[in-house]
Structures are given as structure tokens and as C-alpha cells.
Amino acid sequence: MAHVGCGIDIGGSGVKGALVDLDTGEFIGERVRIETPQPSTPDAVAEVCKQIVEALGVGPDVPVGIDFPAPIIHGVVPFIANLDQSWEGVNVETIMAEHLGRAVTVLNDADAAGLAEVAYGAAKGHPGTVIVTTLGTGIGSAIIVDGTLVPNTELGHLEIDGRDAESHASSGQRELQDLSFKKWAKRLQRYYSHVEMLFSPDLFVVGGGVSKKSEKFLPLLDVKTEIIPARLLNTAGIVGAAYEASRRA
Numbered sequence: 001m002a003h004v005g006c007g008i009d010i011g012g013s014g015v016k017g018a019l020v021d022l023d024t025g026e027f028i029g030e031r032v033r034i035e036t037p038q039p040s041t042p043d044a045v046a047e048v049c050k051q052i053v054e055a056l057g058v059g060p061d062v063p064v065g066i067d068f069p070a071p072i073i074h075g076v077v078p079f080i081a082n083l084d085q086s087w088e089g090v091n092v093e094t095i096m097a098e099h100l101g102r103a104v105t106v107l108n109d110a111d112a113a114g115l116a117e118v119a120y121g122a123a124k125g126h127p128g129t130v131i132v133t134t135l136g137t138g139i140g141s142a143i144i145v146d147g148t149l150v151p152n153t154e155l156g157h158l159e160i161d162g163r164d165a166e167s168h169a170s171s172g173q174r175e176l177q178d179l180s181f182k183k184w185a186k187r188l189q190r191y192y193s194h195v196e197m198l199f200s201p202d203l204f205v206v207g208g209g210v211s212k213k214s215e216k217f218l219p220l221l222d223v224k225t226e227i228i229p230a231r232l233l234n235t236a237g238i239v240g241a242a243y244e245a246s247r248r249a
């Protein structure tokens, strides 16, 4: 029988979940998606997670991992950029356990995506310091050194040229400001050279929905570090959350 986990990815527009084959990193069956409730308060979002677990028919012994678009320090959200502000100070593990009636593992969304890329995707088997960035509404980051995650790195909030990096260089800003890929790539260039200078990584993996179109912007970037698109694309958060839940179970 497959080694199975359940992953749920909480985003600004949708909450998505699936059962994951942890031997291959692939989904088992269909993904379930429910719109993120507005306002996206803790109780409303936890209720949606419950509906997803029910819809997937997750058995009692299957570990459930949930990823979240904010740092998670021992279960608690210290600050949040892209969901309802009432999450600040909330223990996500506790509120999810109350609604779902079971223990869950909660981690940052980019950390989940990073773990998935290292375990099953673009960075599989890559030694040294791997930095996975997710370009979406915000910019998420994961630093993984020889397979070990340094959690909650929040490199999207680096201050570069007096600005919060994600408020200038995220894919969401590209869309909002209707930037061409060429113009956006200039902002990414500034971002990745800065991160490269700070961390001297061995590999950059670029994820988030826009990495489907990586050929439009990655070739425009001039960094010394190898920089490659993510492989798991929009499944990475779910797969990484399921993977981490099973590791902590």
C-alpha cells in the first residue's frame, strides 16, 4: 500500500488539498479546491480545511499537513501580509485541531514548497545550500542545506532600495502594475543578486504559478548561481505539507 499523507495549501484566493503518495510525491485522486472565505478569518479558513479533509475522506491514521502564507513559530503566526490580519498571534495548530478534531502539522507555504522540491522535484539530490523562492501574491522563501530546512526565512520581506522586496518584485505586483516580463525581470535581477550576495547559495529554484512561464524571465537574469524553475509547480505546497506531516508523525 502507498505511503500516504494529506496536504492542504492555504492561499489568498483558494484553499486546496489532496492526498499524496509520499513515495513519489504525486497526488492520489483529485485535488479539492474551495475559495478562500472573505474575510479570511481563522475560524472561517479552519472550517474550509475541515470541509476539504471530509471531501477527501482522509482516514484517521493519515497525517495531515497544512501550509500557511506566513511564518509559523511553534504553531503561532507572528505577522501576516496576505490574509486577514486577525491571524496575528493565533496558534494555527490549535485552531485547526479544534475544527478538524485531529492533530495537524502546520508550516510556512514556501517552506513546504521548498521541502517538496528537494524531496521530489527540481532540487532533488542537490547538495549544499538550496534557496527556493515562490513568486506569487508575495515572495516566499525556503533555505535548505543538505536536506535540512532553516524554517521561516521570510526573504520576501528583505528591504531592498528602501522597499519591502515583495511589494515591488512579486508576481502579484507584475500583474497589478501590468509590467512586461522584461521590466519585471529587472526587478527580479535586483532581488536575486541581493539574495545571492547575502547567502552564496549553490542553487536557486524559482516556484509559484508564474514558474510555468519561466522561459519568459529566467533567461533574462544574470546571476552566478544556477537558477532553475521549480518542477512541482502548483502541487508543491500540498506535497510538502503532506511530506512534513508524515515526517513529524
Ligand code: BGC
Binding pocket: 068, 069, 070, 071, 080, 081, 082, 108, 109, 110, 111, 134, 136, 137, 138, 139, 140, 141, 154, 156, 157, 166
Ligand atoms: C509571507 C511569507 C509567505 C510568502 C508567500 C509573504 O508575504 O510573509 O510567509 O511565504 O508571502 O506566500
